[in-house]
Amino acid sequence: MRILHTSDWHIGRTFHGHQTLVALRTVLEALVSQVRENAVDLVLVAGDVFDSATPSADCYTLLTDTLVALRDAGARVVVTSGNHDSAARLGFQSRLLREGIHVLTDPARLAEPVTVADAAGPVHVYGLPFLEPALLRHEWPGVRTQEAAMTRAMELVRADLATRGGRSVVMAHCFAAGVEPTAHLERDIQQGGLDVVPLSVFDGVDYAALGHIHGRARLEERVRYCGAPLHYGFGEGGKPRGSWLVDLDADGRVSASWLDLPVPRRLVTLRASLDDLLTDPRFDADVDAWVQAEYTDTLPQRDVMRRLQQRFPHCALVVHAPAERAASDGRSYAQRVRSARSDRELFDAFLSHVREGEGATAMERELVADLLDERVAAEVRA
Incomplete structure (x- = not known):
């Protein structure tokens, strides 16, 4: 079975005050084309579909258009909710979508897989929505951490899988051990030990499609993050955008390759004196990029953003970063x-x-x- 693993679309997110819906639509249309060109059987969207619990109507339109296009391209689609989503709102439209599109948001039903069959038999897809321990304590006494919540969820998954047999995939939205988040983007992640999920939690399934981290990561051959399809911060400017194309053979063995997605507007960080930023020809190639400008003048300058945007129309962030700082005398x-x-x-x-x-x-x-x-x-x- 051929699977496309994507996540963290963050539909509706802004980039330093700029809307991203048009750019994201372009990228998701390219993703649909990849599904068609690579004869993908199953698309997994591992959480943070929206950036807000209350997305606008335009956000729902983009989501619906994309899910229907993926189905029309020949793939089944399974979507789970992340910490940015409202599980109730995202799950509301699940019954309104056509056959072959599944939106899984209910923790009480996480051990009820979507089963997709190919010539080698069934593949059971378990979609774990983002599991907030505070909301699960009444159902799962003693669960107080992400590790405990994911451990309990996977116990339920393995128990169900034991009765079904066959190959299996789990989708989860969490911070797994062995990956470093980007501080600017994964602003919700608590990096203390209580929120880290050990990789051993995902034992017993053939592939774990993870979301929550905005950069791609291979933790094990069968445990991966694909990252976000769009750059949402300058700290990610050098990171590729795309998804994992996963082949699951008849015995449950995984082989995966990376599919790049287009970058509608590249991100650059430019560092120089303000005068050089405004006039130096070496920055001519960056006039159409998203720009973070770090000007190195000793003293703050006036009206910096307006002046820079005359040369770089998409300058989104200005930082005063003096090349030399006066020595402190240590006094308050x-x-x-x-x-x-x-x-x-x-x-x-x-x-x-x-x-x-x-x-x-x-x-x-x-x-x-x-x-x-x-x-x-x-x-x-x-």
């Missing part, structure tokens, strides 16, 4: 204020604090001196 702001012997020194202490050690320039000191002299003259006249 309060200590600097207490030691100031005049208003001029007080002003200099303030600038040193807010500009990371860079005190007043000669021009600024002259301007402050003039202002203070005018204040003194006005007090005398009064």
Whole structure:
């Protein structure tokens, strides 16, 4: 059986305030083409279909269009919910979709697989929605962590599989041991030990299609993350976007290859002085990219975003990252204020604090001196 493993579509997510629906539609249309071109039998979408528990109507339209197109391309489709999804809202439309499209969101039915058959016999697909321990404690007493929740879920899966026989696939949305999340993107992940799921939890099934991490990862031959189909942060700019094409043979052995998806607009991080960013020809190739600009001037500059967007229309993020920082004297702001012997020194202490050690320039000191002299003259006249 040929399986396409995808996840973390995050329909409706914005990129630094910019909508991504049009770009995501382009990528998902390419994914549908890959399903058709590679004669895929089964598509797995392992959670975080939406980016919000309350997606807009346009988000539902994109999801429905994509699921129907995947089915029309000849594949069965199984979808599970992730931590960003509302399981109830995502599951609501499951009965409204055509035959061959399955949306699995109910933890009470996670041991009821979708069974897909090929010439070698049945393949049982168990879809585990995101399992929030706080919501499961009444049904599963003692479950207080992701590890405990996933362990309990897989016990139920293995018990059901033992009565059915045949090959098996499990879909899960969790943080598995052995993978490093991208801090900017997996903002929900608790990286402490309580939320890490050991790989041994997935013993007993032929393939584990995981979601939750936005970069691809091969933890074992049979346990993989495919990542998100679109870049959602500059920290992912160098990571490929795509999905795993998995062949499951008659004995349950797995072989997998990577299918790249198109990147509608590449991401770059540019670091230089503001003047170089605005004028240097070496950045000409980046004018159409999403740009994170790190300008290295010693002092903050004015109106930086507007000026950069005149050259880079898709500049989305600006960071002041001085190439050199003034050495700190180790004093706190309060200590600097207490030691100031005049208003001029007080002003200099303030600038040193807010500009990371860079005190007043000669021009600024002259301007402050003039202002203070005018204040003194006005007090005398009064």
